[in-house]
Amino acid sequence: MKVLVIGKGGREHALCWRLHQSQSVWGLFCANGSPGINQLAEPAPISPLDFPALVGFAGDKKVDLVVVGPDDPVGAGIVDEFNAAGIKIFGPTRAAAQLETSKSFAKSVMRAAGVLTAPYEVFDDAAAARRYASSHDLPLVVKADGLALGKGVTVCTDRESALGAITDAMEGGKFGPAGRRVLIEEFLPGEELSFFALCDGEYAIPFGTCQDHKPIFDGDRGPNTGGMGAYSPVPQFPPQLEERIMREIIQPTLREMNARGMPFRGVLFAGLMVKEQAIRVIEFNARFGDPECQALMMRFEGDLGALLLAAAEGNLKQVSVSLSPKSAACVVLSSAGYPGTYRKGLPITGIEKIEGNAPSDAKVRWAMKKVRVKVFHAGTALKDGQLVTDGGRVLAVTAMAPSLELAVSSAYEAAQMIEFEGKYMRRDIAHRALSRSDAGRR
Ligand code: AMP
Ligand code: GLY
Secondary structure (H helix, E strand, O other): OEEEEEOOOHHHHHHHHHHHOOOOOOEEEEEOOOOOHHHOOEEOOOOOOOHHHHHHHHHHOOOOEEEEOOHHHHHOOHHHHHHHOOOOEEOOOOOOOHHHHOHHHHHHHHHHHOOOEOOEEEEOOHHHHHHHHHHOOOOEEEEEOOOOOOOOEEEEOOHHHHHHHHHHHHOOOOOHHHHOOEEEEEOOOOEEEEEEEEEEEOOEEEEEEEEEOOEEEOOOEEEEOOOOEEEEOOOOOOOHHHHHHHHHHHHHHHHHHHHOOOOEEEEEEEEEEEEOOEEEEEEEEOOOOOOHHHHHHHHEEOOHHHHHHHHHHOOHHHOOOEEOOOEEEEEEEEOOOOOOOOOOOOEOEOHHHHHOOOOOHHHHHHHHOOOEEEEEEOOEEEEOOEEEEOOOEEEEEEEEEOOHHHHHHHHHHHHHOOEOOOOEOOOOOOHHHHOOOOHHHO
């Protein structure tokens, strides 16, 4: 079949890489790919938000399946447009994507489905929100209802910051229309876990656990980013947890979405807080995470094209998913200044030392230890034939190995081989797993 991928980040590069290897896929296009993606897929120079042009392109090229990566086209209804044109697409409709695009909608689904989450209240009136925040126990979490580029959440340990967060969002316009309505919820202690499930509207298949690293600095300090690194699986959680998450969270959510006439197809990405026996949902996303997808795709075994087509057609019951039991770790290389302002157009060198054919000591060592390394492009461009930086997150260096320790050390070894001016990375990816004496070796 022919597949069109929408999006150009590291997540989409990882999806294209696995789709390119899929036996069922013999034609691959990407709108609007990076130089890394364009080595695998034919470029479709169309914006991910230009739906009429995308539908026209897919029709002309007789595309059999569209796979959409980022949240903004999903939230804007790309799936509805392709459905209306009779072209198969992997992803949720605009109505179903409200699990991500409206936190109050997601909460109401969870409440109705009996899925555990933090107790909360929704406010459309700033004065009422301030009254609530003045009288409730701290810490409190103030959240913009809509999509706010991952920046709409403030964890408040004192009243002043809670009142400030409410005023900024509801009256200061800090997040635009996304912040006119806020949720205030109880702070949940525990350890965070990202869980992915592939859904076909009725049926869901687990697709692995991950942990992301959102803040820019080591030790989880500083402002939040899109994600500075990830690893999968997460060894501090027993494999039995997966079965509970499917039963207590994913399946009831799908049933409730069906009852509302909004069947959920695509990736349901649950951000969870786990504390002893309690598993609670912090948020849902309606797509793969970035960089979580890079770690998951490293572990994926099988025909990704056939799997995503089965999900899009409502046939997931007929197929199975296999993820390698090995560990994958992904380290993001970002531009100096990110998540604030940063320069673009700086030359990148060294990727060929990892991915080229020339022999090297590092490659021999990786081969001997059964390590696989892959560099995904997150924000790159070609300028006069030279690969240059073109985004805040530039590259996602990902390794898979028999142990998490080896995956992490190999990803860092490869990351050191790449150079560009202002290159930054967190040095402590997977610190939570590796700080537990036996977990990293499992
Ligand atoms: P969200 O965008 O909803 O995933 O929130 C961003 C981050 O804020 C999460 O990854 C958590 O670290 C934190 N967070 C959000 N809600 C809560 C909560 N109720 N309790 C504790 N931490 C939270
Ligand atoms: N890395 C987090 C996300 O994609 O939402």
